[in-house]
Amino acid sequence: MAPSNPKVIAAFRAMTNLGIHESKVKPVLKKLIKLYEGNWALIEEENYRALVDAIFEDEDNQEGGVEAEAPAPVEQVRPLKRLRLRGQDGQFLLLPTSGGSPSLAVSPVKSGLPTSGGSPTSPASSPLKSRGSPRSPASSPLKSRGSPTSPASSPLKSPKPRPGTVTESGSELQPQSPSVLSRGNAAADKGKNPVSPLDTSRRRKSISDRSPSKEQAVEPGTSPSPKTKTPHPYPFIIPKAEPIDEEADYEVPISMVFPEPLSPGEQGNNDAVASQCRNGNVEDEASVASQVPVSLPSPSDPDDITKGEEKVKIPWVNNSANDIPPLFHYMPQNTVFQDAYVNISLSCIGNKDCCSTCMGNCVLSSKPCSCVNKTGGDFAYTAQGIVKEEFLEECIANSRTQSFTYCKKCPLETAKNDGCLEPCKGHLKRKFIKECWSKCGCGKHCGNRIVQRGITCNLQVFLTSDGKGWGLRTLEELPKGAFVCEFVGEILTVKELHEKNKARKYTLPVLLDAEWGSGVVKDNQALCLYAASYGNAARFINHRCLDANLIEIPVEIESPSHHYYHFAFFTSREIKAQEELTWDYGIDFDGDDQSLELFKCKCGSRFCRNIKRTNRTVRSFAAA
Ligand SMILES: C[S@@+](CC[C@H](N)C(=O)[O-])C[C@H]1O[C@@H](n2cnc3c(N)ncnc32)[C@H](O)[C@@H]1O
Numbered sequence: 179m180a181p182s183n184p185k186v187i188a189a190f191r192a193m194t195n196l197g198i199h200e201s202k203v204k205p206v207l208k209k210l211i212k213l214y215e216g217n218w219a220l221i222e223e224e225n226y227r228a229l230v231d232a233i234f235e236d237e238d239n240q241e242g243g244v245e246a247e248a249p250a251p252v253e254q255v256r257p258l259k260r261l262r263l264r265g266q267d268g269q270f271l272l273l274p275t276s277g278g279s280p281s282l283a284v285s286p287v288k289s290g291l292p293t294s295g296g297s298p299t300s301p302a303s304s305p306l307k308s309r310g311s312p313r314s315p316a317s318s319p320l321k322s323r324g325s326p327t328s329p330a331s332s333p334l335k336s337p338k339p340r341p342g343t344v345t346e347s348g349s350e351l352q353p354q355s356p357s358v359l360s361r362g363n364a365a366a367d368k369g370k371n372p373v374s375p376l377d378t379s380r381r382r383k384s385i386s387d388r389s390p391s392k393e394q395a396v397e398p399g400t401s402p403s404p405k406t407k408t409p410h411p412y413p414f415i416i417p418k419a420e421p422i423d424e425e426a427d428y429e430v431p432i433s434m435v436f437p438e439p440l441s442p443g444e445q446g447n448n449d450a451v452a453s454q455c456r457n458g459n460v461e462d463e464a465s466v467a468s469q470v471p472v473s474l475p476s477p478s479d480p481d482d483i484t485k486g487e488e489k490v491k492i493p494w495v496n497n498s499a500n501d502i503p504p505l506f507h508y509m510p511q512n513t514v515f516q517d518a519y520v521n522i523s524l525s526c527i528g529n530k531d532c533c534s535t536c537m538g539n540c541v542l543s544s545k546p547c548s549c550v551n552k553t554g555g556d557f558a559y560t561a562q563g564i565v566k567e568e569f570l571e572e573c574i575a576n577s578r579t580q581s582f583t584y585c586k587k588c589p590l591e592t593a594k595n596d597g598c599l600e601p602c603k604g605h606l607k608r609k610f611i612k613e614c615w616s617k618c619g620c621g622k623h624c625g626n627r628i629v630q631r632g633i634t635c636n637l638q639v640f641l642t643s644d645g646k647g648w649g650l651r652t653l654e655e656l657p658k659g660a661f662v663c664e665f666v667g668e669i670l671t672v673k674e675l676h677e678k679n680k681a682r683k684y685t686l687p688v689l690l691d692a693e694w695g696s697g698v699v700k701d702n703q704a705l706c707l708y709a710a711s712y713g714n715a716a717r718f719i720n721h722r723c724l725d726a727n728l729i730e731i732p733v734e735i736e737s738p739s740h741h742y743y744h745f746a747f748f749t750s751r752e753i754k755a756q757e758e759l760t761w762d763y764g765i766d767f768d769g770d771d772q773s774l775e776l777f778k779c780k781c782g783s784r785f786c787r788n789i790k791r792t793n794r795t796v797r798s799f800a801a802a
Pocket residue numbers: 428429430431432433434504645646647648649685686717718719720721722775776777778779780781
């Protein structure tokens with residue numbers, strides 16, 4: 179049976195990429211897991227160097243040690259042995275990456291490894307890069323004037339070849355300079371020695387510990403463009419799940435934690451594996467994992483974390499090969515988890531809620547259509563597709579002045595079901611945008627359909643330099659009021675959220691609570707969005723107290739009832755290319771709600787609510 183533990187799968191995949199057959203990997207991997215007492219960090223380090231070495235040692239032993247004495251030509255039939263042969267003949271070299279760990283550069287002629295069809299040594303033919311046809315470049319809101327879907331002429335639109343990947347001339351396959359060789363040798367020597375599980379310098383570092391000097395290179399606003407960054411040496415980046423033998427402390431971003439089970443049916447299986455690993459019961463992990471099906475997403479293509487789900491690609495960049503974004507399922511639209519009642523039916527949309535007789539672009543029409551009824555008689559968007567200044571300022575003021583409405587019976591309190599119903603703590607008053615939709619007569623390119631057209635600007639997921647984990651940044655300048663993305667996740671009832679929270683706390687459930695204050699909300703209509711396992715790029719947006727550059731605005735599209743709506747992010751000011759995108763999660767760091775994941779705020783804002791305080795908790799849900 180095929181293995182299903184992601185770590186085992188990743189190890190197998192890494193070895194396959196290096197031309198080593200699974201049958202050779204399995205027995206050695208088992209021994210190694212035992213030897214290292216389940217410390218996967220030691221096995222994964224330096225692209226599984228310990229495993230590669232052990233496989234060859236094993237082979238050597240089986241061949242009676244003949245190989246050890248064999249002269250150089252014997253080595254040629256075993257390309258990976260070159261890892262330990264210091265770049266002999268200039269065919270196999272250990273190139274230092276920016277992360278300091280060596281990468282394998284292989285002569286396609288002499289390696290014996292395949293040179294096309296997804297060979298790991300041939301980035302140009304990476305299966306990742308050949309996936310699908312390149313999609314149209316993003317068009318920024320500014321550039322979309324007149325023709326919202328026309329391709330932008332942004333210089334960022336066509337992804338540049340990644341440094342370290344093989345150029346057409348194959349220059350990186352040439353023999354390296356002596357200095358490169360000598361650095362490579364040092365790395366090769368390192369790999370020769372057996373790795374001791376007691377060697378603490380090899381233990382996993384927390385994100386904040388990782389290569390600060392290199393992280394400086396991606397400082398928002400000051401970082402070089404992605405083309406100057408050094409990527410993973412292999413075209414296929416090996417997934418590196420977080421260690422599973424440690425409890426995540428509150429410094430570790432929640433989204434770096436192993437993804438959750440995907441459905442109640444899968445829960446048992448995942449839990450079995452997870453708990454086995456956490457308990458350190460890894461005696462025979464390779465075989466245990468091979469029997470237990472786990473449904474985890476595969477790692478994303480560094481060129482596109484969306485896996486082709488959005489109109490634009492969203493690449494991710496790391497600082498070293500070991501930094502891999504959390505595993506999650508990319509989903510461009512919200513999807514009901516189980517019990518949430520989301521009524522999307524044409525019959526629910528009355529004449530006053532649509533403009534069935536309109537044609538073309540409603541925003542350009544001399545007389546506003548009925549879709550403006552809910553936005554004070556005017557469209558929220560300008561003809562250029564950005565939120566009007568006045569509307570935006572009102573939204574910003576609402577969120578900053580913290581004006582609340584109160585439910586008669588708050589779903590957050592009833593969900594606790596602890597026999598003590600506390601009064602509602604309040605929900606922010608919000609101003610809605612209403613977009614035209616399918617029952618309207620206008621077309622998809624109508625200027626009153628911005629959020630529903632999805633992400634159009636050039637974004638990038640990157641590792642922040644200030645210990646916040648992964649973040650999202652824009653690669654192009656964005657004007658004030660531009661739509662960036664919506665927060666996408668599983669649609670959960672608050673009760674379901676409460677159940678999930680019992681199993682694992684999560685920092686960022688977004689409450690769709692804009693209407694709760696208007697009456698009694700039914701259980702299955704008190705909804706929230708949860709993006710730990712399924713979500714879009716918004717799950718990478720970090721928190722900033724008060725002066726964040728994004729503001730969330732509720733948007734009505736297909737459901738006139740505001741129990742369900744879209745939670746969309748717009749720029750609250752002009753944003754420069756390379757700036758990190760942030761929003762204020764609405765966290766009260768002085769609060770005492772124990773139900774959410776803690777983190778110490780590193781937003782750097784002078785208005786930070788967590789300054790000079792420690793061990794504070796999150797009081798309210800993000801959107802409250
Ligand atoms: C929705 S995730 C954002 C993406 C996350 N940084 C990652 O690496 O996946 C929220 C988590 O990011 C981290 N985070 C977000 N904003 C932060 C801040 N201002 N200071 C410190 N950590 C932050 C926290 O760990 C939080 O639990």
